Amino acid sequence: MPADALSSALLPAGLHDVLPSEAAHEAAAVERLLAEFAAHGYRRVDPPLVEFEENLLSGAGAAMAKQTFRLMDPHSQRMMAVRADITPQIARIATTRLKNEARPVRLCYAGQVLRVKGSQLRPERQFTQVGVELIGPLEPDADAEVVLLAVQALAAVGVPHLSVDLCVPTMVSRICRGLGQSEDDTRRLRAALDRKDAAGVAAVGGPAAALLGTLMGASGPADRAMAALASLPLPEGAEKDRRRLTDTLALLRVAAPGLTVTIDLVEHRGFEYQTGLSFTLFSREAGELGQGGRYRAGVQGDDTGEPATGFTLYMDNVLRAVPAASAPKRVYVPHGTGWAAAGTLRAEGWVTVAGLAPAADPVAEAKRLHCGHRLTDGVVQPVE
């Protein structure tokens, strides 16, 4: 069996070893993202990998119940769950341990999550999740802040050709409810909208179907979508959603005039626990890099918690969008070189690779150890 097949057979499907160059690339990108979050006042928290099942899977966490591994805790004799999503943990921290802190609370995190099954598009069962949560404020400035922070942080790690797709996942159901569409028809409308099936939407019939068909057709570049949306009569709840979309877009336009923004007026998939303005981050090269939006934070569930917004980035896709860092400059330091002499080279930015025994041919030894340079007579020289 070739080494690679042997190695992959060692690990369960969807789990993998991150090998040297990739691991350094990921660590540097995560560090850069967190530095950007910190500069905007987001303070890092680290919840544990495992919690009691009933806490981790309550409220917003319930959506991940089927994707979550369980463990029996021999200490408490209660079931624990391995986190499949960090967001509910951050909301829990904000609303319990930090409940007496001044609002808004700005928090950020980076960590591993584990899932029972991978999807066809994303077979991995372990991810690095990196993100922020902004808990407390209702203002559209909060919506704009998290979108702009995501954009700025991704730009800081070198993601090119970034775009943001805004949506309000509550809009479809508010329109259907406001216009008296039956629940059955609403379900059929959703299914047709998910398929982007205009004929299917029209076939359902009724006032909501006509309006949703128009909204689906108007989705796309932000200014065109907003122009179409502005002239439509909307029921009350959806009118609020339109206002939030308009206000947030205006703030984004001022702060980041060059940003590519699209709007999907009928999107809701993947935003099951979002309760207001939401967004997806795209790169031309790597597809979806992350998503975020409004929700209610709190152990009591969606309806009673605090207003909150935030986003999560998928590091596997982010790394696909970011050019790999250049390999560090390695210098072979022959056996017997003093510890301090090698330290001087490290202080100059070299990675020193010490020879642990005398080498008959130091040039060959440097090459064997993937060093482009070697130290000889106190001087760094290229090999070849």
Added chain:
Amino acid sequence: MPADALSSALLPAGLHDVLPSEAAHEAAAVERLLAEFAAHGYRRVDPPLVEFEENLLSGAGAAMAKQTFRLMDPHSQRMMAVRADITPQIARIATTRLKNEARPVRLCYAGQVLRVKGSQLRPERQFTQVGVELIGPLEPDADAEVVLLAVQALAAVGVPHLSVDLCVPTMVSRICRGLGQSEDDTRRLRAALDRKDAAGVAAVGGPAAALLGTLMGASGPADRAMAALASLPLPEGAEKDRRRLTDTLALLRVAAPGLTVTIDLVEHRGFEYQTGLSFTLFSREAGELGQGGRYRAGVQGDDTGEPATGFTLYMDNVLRAVPAASAPKRVYVPHGTGWAAAGTLRAEGWVTVAGLAPAADPVAEAKRLHCGHRLTDGVVQPVE
């Protein structure tokens, strides 16, 4: 119930939320340690949190079997285990996926491990493990390199009053075997040595007991211990251990003349899978910071794998030894300040905290948000 009791009741015993200042402190320290390892040619790898039980708990991993949580994998229908120690994973990567790479292979890692039970001294069941592995070389230069790297990395994160305790955990059994002590007596000797019970050691009797009693008494500051050890007649296997200790200490003395080194000549607890020169890192303020030493890397188990050495640091104790970083300088940026203007402050090193709505009293608002400064008329001013 006070907020703290409520919060701790939310989490299983031994698991906790790392809150803002502590999380940033830990992340910065981990990053600094890994940068130090990288500068010495150690390349980062990230194995998964979970592996097949039979792989994770084979060879050196078997020691952690009772401390390891199991999960059923619905995909393969095989048992998986959540890692309780990262070291065996790094050894696996080196001997499988990287088996064709030039030796020595230098690898480093940082990650979370989970354990079924905490100990009395360390009740935590989740730790951050950070460390290096040096796989391939037999030379004492390798032993010295990992000790010096641990010392240098800990100094780089600011650990004061660091000391290293060297030991060779194989020495006791080699002496007992070499001098023909019975297995029963060897067990009794070990128990007495673990208690540092000189009378108990003497009571066992026989040639090994006399020698081990002398070794126990000679343990302490390195030079005194080595002087005592030098004059003792040792059986063959233990003679090899003495030579390695002497050679490594000589290398340490040259590279780090100011380093406090002690030697425990009869230590073996906590080094169950070590096969040669080993060490513990101590801080006067925080006790044991980590340990390391020789072992055999490879899925086939202790006797057939490759020679290897390395160390693991316990971040909880490391952080107790390191002075907390100074809090970042936060500046309150009132509502309506342009995104770019705040960006200029961030580029100057400020943490900007944006007001999301107009504030009637900006000074009070800055204080409420824990900002020592505020931006007013384009100028940063302290708030009292």
